[in-house]
Amino acid sequence: MQYDFNKIEKKWQKHWEKSRLYSQYDFSKPKFYALDMFPYPSGAGLHVGHPLGYIASDIVSRFKRLNGFNVLHPIGFDAFGLPAEQYAIQTGQHPETTTAKNIENYKRQLKNIGFSFDWEREIQTTNPNYYKWTQWIFSLLFESWYNPHSNKSENIKTLIDKFEREGFEEKEWKEYSNIEKENILQEYRLAYQKDTYVNWCEELGTVLANDEVKNGLSERGGHPVIQKKMKQWFLRITSYADRLLSDLGNLDWPQSIKEVQKNWIGKSVGAEIYFKIKDLEQDKIKVFSTRPDTIFGVTFLVLAPEHKLLNKITLPKQKKVVQNYINETKSKNERERQQNKEANGVFTGNFAIHPFTGESLPIYLSEYVLNSYGTGAIMAVPAHDERDYAFAKKFNLTIRQVIGDDNSSIEEKPLVTNKGKLINSKQFDGIEPKEAQKVIVEALQKNQRAKTKINYKLRDAGFSRQRYWGEPFPIIYQNNVPKLVEDLPVRLPSVDSYEPTGEGKSPLSNNLQWVNTSEGLRETDTMPGYAGSSWYFLRYMDPHNENEFAGKNNIQYWQQVDLYIGGAEHATGHLLYARFWTKFLFDLDYLPFHEPFQKLVNQGMIQGESKLLFTGDRWLHVPVNYVSKDGKISKSSFLELQKVNKRFEGLKWDNLSHENDMLSLKSQSEKMSKSKFNVVNPDEICEQYGADTLRLYEMFLGPLQDSKPWNTQGIEGVFRFLNKLWNLFLVEQEVRVDDSQPSEYALKTLHKTIKKITEDIEAFSFNTAVSTFMIAINELTQQKCNSRDILEPILILIAPFAPHITEELWSRLGHSSSIHNEQWPSFDDSILKETTAKYPISINGKVRTAIELPKDLSKLEIEQIVYKDPIVLKWIENKEILKFIFVPGKIVNIVIR
């Protein structure tokens, strides 16, 4: 008899909402904050991959509730940004309309699954009550600078005080004009403007941050990205580079994410070395090197094509060649620059002077030197660096080995190593590289020709977007000096057209009424997608507060997010920015913690199963509903498909290889997407099997962190399990649970299940937890167990996983309060403690299945072991697990751990 999941689930979802079950808090209890990465509501709606992480966090939230925690488990929507705007443009609607519609759809889908979200705390980043505070944090960043002495952010006033006291660059502060003052302060503000090369995407009509560009293409849409010089807002995340790196160590995050962030920050310790230029007294070329020990191997210098000294350095006869080269590089996009593997560059005609030997070193420029890293100039050591080596070979430059011994050779390739001894290095010969790095820098430092320096790959984050659908900046320009707008929020005005202008300006610039104010001109760029998501976890603590981003008491109570679940694709974007903003707010005493997410778990991707048809020269995705059960497509289905789907037009049945009027298809697991016809909608599963089955099955599929394919066949097993559960409690709608004494075996089943489930949830091993339920229910069914003392605790264990069916059964058992407010059962170790041998074993002539082991090990006498196989015995004494291994005839080993 199947249970009526649809009726039951709807009933309880309504009831929970009405009784505000998940919106009630008891602040006398310890807190637990479980957070999901809030979704970006796309037009396509949720597919079964989306809820995976939400289900896991919901299980943990409910588990913590049952364990006496006051749980914060909120949800909201991240709705500003490019995708929503692109979608709106495509469908010809206002992004506000489409966003609202998409959010409604998402909410409906999410509510179907029965999460314990507190919907009363829902936030939307596009809501002015929310983005008011995003703008407020931007204002704080604008009004702050990073003080390297206190090693934290401070109000810009402390910097101005300093300038007023000490002056700036040998001039009194008051002698500077307002514009000059602002230009100086912009060098320090954490939100500042800079006229520089940025990632410009023509197709999207906007600038992108580094993490939004992959392989020279935009992450969104895959359009080419070029370097364009533009005046842009930036956030000075580089000030936090060191803290962002070193604090990674204390976080309970997946190793891979920590690794990615570490590489992204890319700290390298080395030295800045200054090279004099021939016949150019006042200027020096600064280079950055992690290998100052190889300085005697330097035979030339290379500058980036954008290097600011190039003009001065280049000799007249080389001007033309150099200019040509610069123009050529400029016209290439980043991708083209990276693809060029062969060394290329040109000579400036000028020379630098070696700080030790006085030797003349030719100065080149080449695109392999990046202007944005280090100083935009390098000292080339061809003997010990791949790129320098290739460059030297191409231009026939000297290659001088300075590390190694008689056996090492640089004939064929460079010797990239830090092992060995220095050679050809005058007074430093014989020193090991590591030591040499120190002494050589020290020697250079004496004459102000070098200093130790730490460099990061991390760049400041571009914060301007030339698009409509984002938070407006709270900035007005008065005579070109940016001033903060006091009255927040600055609302996003309506515009006639929100399509990109194509001139590098935001659509907002067309709304002149909005742009022109009595105070001055408004900033017309908008903030990037990550602005709203960098602090949303704080707003959930106090989402309706109109006077603060969140009240102090609330922040003090909820503290960090205890568990954060979401995809790994945000490693270098959202997760880094959120850490940055948290540290910033911590510095300004707005937060009592400096890391947002203590524990992070990445859920894997659920892949769809695509069906592909080979047409003779390519593979075509076939919609699943045309495919037969054995993965083939019949002639009639194929002809029908041709009528409705353009992709299949023009194909001739007779030209395809078929057998018995059936075409064979290939199966393939890949990311779910509409165009691949492999999307599975959770609504369908809820309709067919119910939300509880969906929840259990998603957990049962495999480890949360792994990518795994979705196959609908396996879902039957989980559905059967829930029916068995139902039938264990009820016979023809009659409760069969009574107050009978539980059998010893049933008690054992209960306690081992409590133990296993508790451990599994704590270890995020939800798939094995579901298996454990199945085993328990099978055992109890076979035993015909009907004891309330067993079945009620079992029901509580299952409740976090399948909240609806357990709630229904709980109420049928006569309870008037919700099962989700119950107490998590505890297990009795003594019931499980006795050591049992799985096989009979003979000790002192008696064959037993359970063995009591004497406390004194020396008294243990074994006469004979009946079975040939090794037998393992374990028991716990004084919290230590003692383990005996018996092999044929003797004790071979005693392990005490």
Next chain:
RNA sequence: GCCCUGGUGGUGGAAUUGGUAGACACGCAGGACUUAAAAUCCUGUGGCCUCACGGCCGUGCGGGUUCAAGUCCCGCCUGGGGCACCA
């Protein structure tokens, strides 16, 4: 090229971290119930040999440590992800 991760039956995946490999589930085969089907229940299900008892081989490949290796060590092959002129 560098850095993370994985590799176990027909399939998804277990294995108390060195202790009976394949739990649980799907699929498949056989059986019960049924006029029949669906649903449900029972039995079997890594491979090879054997009527059977039982035996041999088996966790990507090749070595090693150990009484004992999916698990530890060394050398390869391979899937996935990230970074990639970062000086």
